Amino acid sequence: MSRFLQLHLLTEYPISNPNRDDLGRPKTARIGGELRQRISSQALKRAIRTHDAFATALEGHTGQRTQRMGEQIIEHLMKKAVDEAKAIEAAKAIVPVFGKLEANRKPEAARTAQLAFVSPDERAAAFDLAERFVAGEELPKDKDLARLVLRPADGAVDIAMFGRMLADNADLNRDAAVQVAHAFTVNRVVIEDDFYTAVDDLKQKAEDAGAGFVGEAGFGAGLYYLYVCVNRPLLVENLDGDRALAARGIEAFVRAAAMAVPGGKINSFANHARAKFILAERGDAQPVNLAGAFTVPVRGPDLLAEAVAKLEGEREGFARSYGLRADGEMRLHVGDAEAATIDQLAGFAAEGL
Incomplete structure (x- = not known):
């Protein structure tokens, strides 16, 4: 059994604020000295475990x-x-x-x-x-x-994947079999403000012409890179040796990771996004997060094509220098008729369990 499954996802979000900070602003990070929009690991994991592709496929096998x-x-x-x-x-x-x-x-x-x-x-x-x-x-x-x-x-597949800590009963903790990084935009962003108003429908013309409410909401847009690493044997162990359930869980996880988005301000921005590119790798070599490919931000105009090229280049560089070759790999690439479908990719991720 290949020990690790690694997923590298590129997902394009429209104008949106999917994950907010304590002030209601989009979460951000500075990478390579440039401001990027960010989605936290915690927000992504909750979006995944509550997504229909995960929850329905694993009904009766998820925790609360x-x-x-x-x-x-x-x-x-x-x-x-x-x-x-x-x-x-x-x-x-x-x-x-x-x-x-x-x-x-x-x-x-x-x-x-x-x-x-x-x-x-x-x-x-x-x-x-x-x-x-x-x-x-x-x-x-x-x-x-x-x-x-x-x-x-x-x-409980989600507990097996994301782990659990019990301060008073450490021997009953569960180590997470799935590591989910914070997602960030590969492009530089400028967080802008939407000044909006709401009008009182019952206000008479004779009254003042002002709005009933005014407010501000921050937003940004960009192509996000997300890295995920799955320790497949640990997932089986956390599921008490149930390999069939582990395979179902991985397939459901891959589908949900490709489609799930946090719900922050989604009614205002309708940011229903799906991954446009996914590189899946199986192997026993030490996992590598390829976020360094985007220390220098992608400038465009074709963000996706340039991001894919930088991602593949970073991966090949590590493979050449350290001999980190995957035992198997598969790609989903929207617009490429030769690339895998999400069903094929999910099957590949669980194969061999």
Whole structure:
């Protein structure tokens, strides 16, 4: 089995603000002294795991990141005619395995202070323990209780891919099998401002002619480079040895990575984008992020063609100097009739598992 799958994606976003900073401005980075628009790894991973191409293909095999396991336990028990007070008591006894209870807001909901990434198997185990608790069974404490609920490996593909950290139960952590870089524009950008107004439809002509609301929204546009590295054996390990599920997961991930975009300001800019170029590589050699191809920004006028040429040149340079040749490779290139389709690329990515 080839150990690593590497994906290099080039996706052209129109005028948009898909990922905002704390001031509502597009996220940026300076690369080679030039300003680029940026999309964070976290935003990309959430867009991928919630995209239909991922969620539908892996229905029943994805986790939930939530603070509300207590509310789920309470609701589950009350559907079984358990008294609400007893259901709350059960939730407070079991939820600490997912994280420290939040004390300040709605303590009766037994929410955790942090988000917990919970698999379907773990949710079912928590429900089962809650039922045993209300039936009068004495449950173990602390880490012994956690081991009855939490799994070091199971069928949750997104947890297997993106990992999970449990501060109080490090032996039940899951190392991420998929590394997702921050995406950035290969071209220099200038973040501009859209000054917009909203008009009150019921305002009479005799009143002032001003708008009912005015505001500003930042935007930019460009061709983004995204790098992804998948440790395929680790993915199988995180899925408790289920190679068929790992293959399904990789295929779904490739499709979603090609099509998913963060939802920031998408109603204002309709930035529904898909990758125009994807280079997929399988092999055992040390992975290489090819972001250095774009330290000097692509100037255009044909951003895609120039970016592809720089990407291929960077890759060939590393291969020649270090002998980093892939065991197999495949390309999707919109407009090239000889290039692979997304279905072929997804199949290639999972092949050999």
